[in-house]
Amino acid sequence: xxxxxxxxxxxxxxxxxxxxxxxxxxxxxxxxxxxxxxxxxxxxxxxxxxxxxxxxxxxxxxxxxxxxxxxxxxxxxxxxxxxxxxxxxxxxxxxxxxxxxxxxxxxxxxxxxxxxxxxxxxxxxxxxxxxxxxxxxxxxxxxxxxxxxxxxxxxxxxxxxxxxxxxxxxxxxxxxxxxxxxxxxxxxxxxxxxxxxxxxxxxxxxxxxxxxxxxxxxxxxxxxxxxxxxxxxxxxxxxxxxxxxxxxxxxxxxxxxxxxxxx
Amino acid sequence: xxxxxxxxxxxxxxxxxxxxxxxxxxxxxxxxxxxxxxxxxxxxxxxxxxxxxxxxxxxxxxxxxxxxxxxxxxxxxxxxxxxxxxxxxxxxxxxxxxxxxxxxxxxxxxxxxxxxxxxxxxxxxxxxxxxxxxxxxxxxxxxxxxxxxxxxxxxxxxxxxxxxxxxxxxxxxxxxxxxxxxxxxxxxxxxxxxxxxxxxxxxxxxxxxxxxxxxxxxxxxxxxxxxxxxxxxxxxxxxxxxxxxxxxxxxxxxxxxxxxxxxxxxxxxxxxxxxxxxxxxxxxxxxxxxxxxxxxxxxxxxxxxxxxxxxxxxxxxxxxxxxxxxxxxxxxxxxxxxxxxxxxxxxxxxxxxxxxxx
Numbered sequence: 263x264x265x266x267x268x269x270x271x272x273x274x275x276x277x278x279x280x281x282x283x284x285x286x287x288x289x290x291x292x293x294x295x296x297x298x299x300x301x302x303x304x305x306x307x308x309x310x311x312x313x314x315x316x317x318x319x320x321x322x323x324x325x326x327x328x329x330x331x332x333x334x335x336x337x338x339x340x341x342x343x344x345x346x347x348x349x350x351x352x353x354x355x356x357x358x359x360x361x362x363x364x365x366x367x368x369x370x371x372x373x374x375x376x377x378x379x380x381x382x383x384x385x386x387x388x389x390x391x392x393x394x395x396x397x398x399x400x401x402x403x404x405x406x407x408x409x410x411x412x413x414x415x416x417x418x419x420x421x422x423x424x425x426x427x428x429x430x431x432x433x434x435x436x437x438x439x440x441x442x443x444x445x446x447x448x449x450x451x452x453x454x455x456x457x458x459x460x461x462x463x464x465x466x467x468x469x470x471x472x473x474x475x476x477x478x479x480x481x482x483x484x485x486x487x488x489x490x491x492x493x494x495x496x497x498x499x500x501x502x503x504x505x506x507x508x509x510x511x512x513x514x515x516x517x518x519x520x521x522x523x524x525x
Numbered sequence: 526x527x528x529x530x531x532x533x534x535x536x537x538x539x540x541x542x543x544x545x546x547x548x549x550x551x552x553x554x555x556x557x558x559x560x561x562x563x564x565x566x567x568x569x570x571x572x573x574x575x576x577x578x579x580x581x582x583x584x585x586x587x588x589x590x591x592x593x594x595x596x597x598x599x600x601x602x603x604x605x606x607x608x609x610x611x612x613x614x615x616x617x618x619x620x621x622x623x624x625x626x627x628x629x630x631x632x633x634x635x636x637x638x639x640x641x642x643x644x645x646x647x648x649x650x651x652x653x654x655x656x657x658x659x660x661x662x663x664x665x666x667x668x669x670x671x672x673x674x675x676x677x678x679x680x681x682x683x684x685x686x687x688x689x690x691x692x693x694x695x696x697x698x699x700x701x702x703x704x705x706x707x708x709x710x711x712x713x714x715x716x717x718x719x720x721x722x723x724x725x726x727x728x729x730x731x732x733x734x735x736x737x738x739x740x741x742x743x744x745x746x747x748x749x750x751x752x753x754x755x756x757x758x759x760x761x762x763x764x765x766x767x768x769x770x771x772x773x774x775x776x777x778x779x780x781x782x783x784x785x786x787x788x789x790x791x792x793x794x795x796x797x798x799x800x801x802x803x804x805x806x807x808x809x810x811x812x813x814x815x816x817x818x819x820x821x822x823x824x825x826x827x828x829x830x831x832x833x834x835x836x837x838x839x840x841x842x843x844x845x846x847x848x849x850x851x852x853x854x855x856x857x858x859x860x861x862x863x864x865x866x867x868x869x870x871x872x873x874x875x876x877x878x879x880x881x882x883x
Contacts, residue, residue, distance in 0.1 A: 268662070275659045279652070286647035351642025358608050359660040360631040360708070366660065517610045520558060520603075 269365055276369025281377055283346075284339060293338065298331030298381035299388050305451075306393045318482045320395035324385040325481060326450045329474045331381025332416065333444055337437040339374020340420040344427035345434055353428075354522045357513065364421075364506050367428075371420040375413050382409075382477070398481075405480040408487055411494035412473030418501035419469040425508040429516055450474055469497050546620050548712050548743035549582035549605060554614035556600050574600040576767035577614070582745055584711075587738045589758030590747040593864060597767040598747040599638075602716050605745070606636050618712055632662070635710035637701045639720035646690040650681060650700050653689060654707065661708035675703040679733065695726030702733055712743045719753060731757055751857040763863050770867040775856050782854040782862050785810060786830045788837065790823040791847030802840045808833050813861060820847060826858065 284290045305323035347353040356366050389395035399405045426436055445451050447461055448470035454462050465471040472493040479487035516522050556575040562568045575597040582588040590598050603609040605616055607627040615622065621629040645653050651672065658668045676682045679699035689697065698718060705713060715734060719727040734757055737744050748754055754761050755775050763771040763778065771778055795814075800823070803812050808829045815822040827833055831851045838846060 271665075272659060275656070279656050282648060282652075283645060350645065351638075351640075352645065354608055355636070355643060355657070355704075356660065358606055358631055358636060359657070360628060360662050361660045514610075517608065520609055522608060523603075 269362070272361055272365045273369045273372070276366050277373040277376065280339075280343060280370045280373030284343070284373060284377055290338065290342070294331070294335050294377060294380065295384065297334060298328050298385050301330050302327035302385040302388050303392075306389060306395075310393070317396040317398070320389055320393060321386075321398070321482050322478060324389040324395060325382060325478050326474065328379075328382030328385040329412075329448075329450045329470060329477070330445050331385070332375065332378035332412075332473075333448075333450065333470050334441055335378030335381065336371070336375050336416050336420040337423065337441055339377065340371050340424040341427045341434050341437040343370050343374065344424055345431065348431055348522075351523075357428075357516070357522055363513065364509050367421055367424055367505070367509065368417070368502075371424055372413070372417045375417045375420060378416075379409065379413060400483055401480045401486055404486050404491075405477070408473075408476035408480040408491055411476055411491045411498075412469070415469035415473050415494035415498040415501070418498040418505065422501045422505040422508065425505055425512045428509070429512045429519075429521060431521070444468060444470055447471070448474055466493075467497070469494060469501065472497060546584075547581040547617075548584040548586070548619055549580075549588070549745060550617045551581075551601070551605065552579050552615045554578045554601060554604055554616055555612045556597075556604060556609060557612045573767055575604070575611075578764065578767070578769055579614075580762050580769060580772060582743055584743050585738060585741055586759050587734070587744045587746065587757055589754035589761040590745060590764055591749065591751065591754045591761050591860065592747075592764035593749055596749075596764045598749075598764055599716055601764070602636075602714050602745065602747055606634055606714055607631060632708070633711045635705035635708070635713045637705035637713065637715050637718055639698065639701075639717040641694065641697060641721075643701060644689050644697060644704070647688060649686050649688055650676075650692070650703075651685040653700065654685075654703060657704050658707045663708055671707060671709075672703075675706055678706075678736070679703045680729070694721050695723065695729070698722060698726065698730060699733070702730075706737075710742070712745070713737055715744060715746045717747055717749070719748065719750065727753070751860045755856045763860060765864050765867045768867070771863050778859045778863070779854065779856050782826065782859045784828050785826045785854050785858075786828075787852050787854050787858055788825045788827065788831065788834055789848075789850045789852065790825065790837065790841070791849070792821050792823055792841065793819065793845040793847065795821050795823065795841065795844050799841050799844050802842075803837060806833070806836070806840060809837075811862060811865065813865070824858070826854070826862070 302324055305327050306320060309319055309323055344353065347356065357363055359366070386395070386397060390397050423437065423440070427434075446457070447454070447465045448468050449465065450470060454465055454471070472490045476487045476490035476494055479485070479490060554575055555573070555577055558572045558574055560570055560572055562570055578597065578601055590601065592598050600609065604611050605618060605623055607623050607630050610624060615624070617623065618630045619633050621633070623630050645656070654672045654675070655668065658672060663671055673682075676685050679702055681696065681699055681703065684696065689700065692700065702718065718734070719730050722730060731753065734744060734746065746754070746757060758775070760772065760774055761778060762769050771781070800812060800814065803809055803823070803825060808827050809825055810828060811826040813824040815824065825837060834849065834851065838849070
């Protein structure tokens, strides 16, 4: 077997470790595993009461609810993991390790995002079992690609957001602030076409919007979601580069302001 | 703990500095912190934690940085391990600048701190070590052997599969040490590693620390336990109020009070006026008070031997007196003298900080 390059091995190892750490948190497990089902149930009932019971509509709701869970998990997992490490006193050890901290942060972020994608699987199963939703995909071979692109894009965005947690111990206020508005702006809850154009324009810069588009179009769309997948990848690169630049600035500032050890 | 630790990796970093280069070199390090007072009308103030600290540690040396709480020990160590930027001054580890060459420095150092934090409690010790081995760049083929050897060294073999949250403080501390040595660092920074340990745990820890220098490591140990520094360190720097107030071997430091005699007087309910009377005596250099349950031990330092004992008892007047003992000064007395004579903390406070660890 060919050994993984050092950097990839490190990211993979940190991802795996972070998944284990998150699963060891009852609070995280509860919110990650239950919240998407609550979102989906509310969505199904709302659409049912409006007479919208077509299979494609239910799939639209289930995928949106799942993605809302993914976004919440990304925010909580990225920020929460760093806040947690502050509390446990391991953040300084990670920053002062000889490995590049952006790889460590990437691993932590992807750990959270990968767990978050459970939400999509759960809401689909929930919809099928309780609301008779059909499990189908217009482009079944492209769907895994869409999911992978969404994971990468959300992970990179999560990493960019996580840089603020390295510097500020109360950055979780930022993650709370970003949760609900992004659900709306990215079209997870309602179609973005119902929003003003300037709000839609903000959504174009956000990974959840394109990730959602990629997955929905692959599942219930009429044409392959190449644009959405491409945008996910482009945004992932932009976020990652921005995160690296930010991280350099943030770590320098943390060394200057002595904030790494603060709880 | 095992008495036969295996510390050296099969391949070392090959990062020995040029002959004559200190393993650690601090030159006029200064560190100030900005902080705020008040809630509504916030006032920004600057606190000087370290005020021009300079010292050198030779390769293979066990160097102690000794001082009371808040003296600047941890701030100094954090600048040396690249976690804090100095406000001014420079420092090098194995010839690498701690400000600019952070990656090189981080490859060469291990950092262990005391207390309960710094480990992932919800997973096992083995998982903790595997994780940090990966972060510290230990080759996968080397990890199993290395982790096994370190677990053996710190006496945790057989307990490595247990979750860390169930570990005693001593076990956690030993795991910290194993973690800090995973990548076979050339220089090991130990920041108050024995804090909160019971006497047996502290003694075992000291054996482990000693074994590090036996294996050729350079060790910088910070502590506020005099006996620990005395037992372990080749040289000791005493830091107080952000400045180094003395530097040398234990014998060198003791020389500052070598010409003194310590007269210990046990009293029961000594009044402050009586203490003032003792302090006012021209032959008394210093008086410190150790509070016991029912009594106080007055530690009177004098350069006139036991000749003044009777006079001291007279000065105490009606105070009920128990045992009176005269003895040679110890390193602890030297330390208290240094701290008390350089401001920032009086002798009683310095002694209190020592007693917390004894």
